[in-house]
Amino acid sequence: MNKPAIVELEFGLAYFVLSMFYWLYEGTRRPGQRKKGEKSAYSVFNPGCEAIEGTLTAEQFERDLQYRPLAGT
Template sequence: MLEATQPGSGTPQPPQRTAVPPPLPRDQSFLTSITFLKVLLWLILLGLFAELEFGLAYFVLSLFYWMYVGMRGPGEKKEGEKSAYSVFNPGCEAIEGTLTAEQLERELQLRPLQGR
């Protein structure tokens, strides 16, 4: 392996490394412009279908499409991720922040404060 030496110096120096710049973050403006164009296209089509008297059907079908696209398949679930429905979790374990019947009963019972 060759070693770099400084001029006028007899001692070998290790080779200098050049700094590698960190990867650039994803450009959010591109995603926003695509989303804006999609919304604009949807509004134009809604106006067109409303003019043809099919606006309500277009809107309802759009809602069904958005619900379908927004759903995740079972293969997209992360390892260890709990379901929002406790019956699908091991041991019917509820996720944090779920209001249980027992908690509701405790909170609705009007009991005097202890020590009064």
């Protein structure tokens, strides 16, 4: 008789799902739980809506699509 798929996967699937919940919880810390000077990946949560380094902005994307030089250069 064939075993159900859940029996064949045993604990691996449960471990994977619980791990994903843990990383989701850790990744959504409140701003008060951040280290001093640590910025949020979401600029709206940073003082002055400051974006982190390496963030792609709409202006950069449009400039790249239209091959425009940087403003002020």
